[in-house]
Amino acid sequence: TSSVSANFDLKTYWSTLREEINQKLDEAIPVKYPAQIYESMRYSVLAEGAKRAPPVMCVAACELLGGNRLAAFPTACALEMVHAASLIHDDLPCMDDDPSRRGQPSNHTVFGMDMAILAGDALFPLGFRHIVSHTPTNLVPETQLLRVINEIARAVGSTGMAAGQFVDLEGPANAIDFIHAKKYGEMGECSAVCGGLLAGANDDEIQRLRRYGRAVGILYQVVDDMLEVNSSKPKPVDAEKLVEEKKEKSYVGAYGIEKALKVAEGLRAEAKNALEGFEKYGEKVLPLYSFVDYAADRSFSFADQV
């Protein structure tokens, strides 16, 4: 089946969607009074280094099950908004104290800690509001939209991404699997499931998308961790300590490169296995399918990617 996947041009599919998402996000956050909060929100949401993986996964899952991508765009944008909110807060000095994100200085180093907290606090609800006000009501029944909102709220909340961040900061040293599942798996899971919900997927299909999204989300990060270790990019001296700290908390740092490779292969297989039930949809499964290989192999990069 990997030859099937090789025939699909994921790069074009992804790039096209990415441009559309970027434009919609730009329109979703116009600058009004008081300007500084809008600028702070825009700074992180519209960061050029953003690949828009969650929206692409959401749209692809929606289209796989016969949904219209117009039904998925508002939720796809909302995923980026809540994701940005959570990253802004994770970078704060009282959290990971990270000076950069997506190749640019992190939000609080530019706008101050107070504005960074408020930008996050505004982006979470904006995501929910965007879904309610922008989803075409003729394409998605209200009950499905409520499930989408529920799914996103749960993913970012105290048993989801916030739980991952908490354990990352204060939890036991051997909790790397939990942290990866929560910090990275939740977003992937939520993105795929939301796409399915918007297309009216049945329970079995939602379960498959759940497994798929979670596996891809974690796979993506495990591979990131491996690439980080192998990267020979020279780092400024003051950044070295941070890099060391990060390494300790990375998958490779905790388990070594051998096990990381094994885990990555396992996750790739798990993600593809979850897609098996969708073969009846024919070629429509290709975006999600080749997405798995991309997460593992990183066979291309975007021209403007930092």
Added chain:
Amino acid sequence: QEQVILQKPTFDFKAYMLEKGTSVQKALDESIVVKHPPTIHEAMRYSLLAGGKRVRPILCIAACELVGGKEATAMPAACAVEMIHTMSLIHDDLPCMDNDDFRRGKPTNHKVYGEDVAVLAGDSLLAFAFEYVSSFTVGTSPARVLAAIGELAKSIGTEGLVAGQVVDIASTGGEDIGLDQLEFIHIHKTAALLEASVVLGAILGGGSDAQVEKLRKFARCIGLLFQVVDDILDVTKSSEELGKTAGKDLLVDKTTYPKLLGLEKSRQFAEELLAEAKQQLEEFESQEAVAPLVALAEYIAYRQN
């Protein structure tokens, strides 16, 4: 005829607040269960259950009952507005914001759990408010729940709480601000969530568009009224009477209504807002269920602390 008028029961506000406050407290207590990781859930519960008068949830329930809905239908939304209120207090109290050590007579969330947990507990309360309303609201249509969620979301971000806090931060530090800016701060920081509380109740209770808009206007008036009265109390009452530091506004050179308008004109403005609020309730006058909202408006206007 006379008999009927004589038998009309007088509304017992104290008993009403006690009864509704008790059921809200119970619902809040049951809403957040301690799951893994426990600390974050304990931090959420610490601030959410810390007390307070529960004005917002009670407004939500009262508006729902006024348009013919049941208390149970409004309860998840009532809890959600209190979660949002609590979340904004936790974040506003952080050292990089207002830097407060005490809230509702207890150490603030970050003093007990640390800043990192306080940020996460706030974020989690925000998210959970939406999770809770979307999964536990019963007795109304999905379309109304969705509309309520849209209203709630609007009241938190750049058209609500956050906008108010941003302008408030920008205007502290001696810079003189005018009446327009002062009103902007209060409408967003205080009135927006009070408005959402009432509007959510009215939508979920089955209110017509016209009823929802009347109640929205009512809530805006009492939201601003709340703040005008707060400013007046700060200069006219002692710390002992208030249960918090009096004269604090003057001390930090904060712009207030008494400072901009003088005490007399501020009192007059409060009276006007109360009258305007009550005017919005006129069409509901024949209904018994209007009494709680009238009494809540009067309570906000005439409270002594």
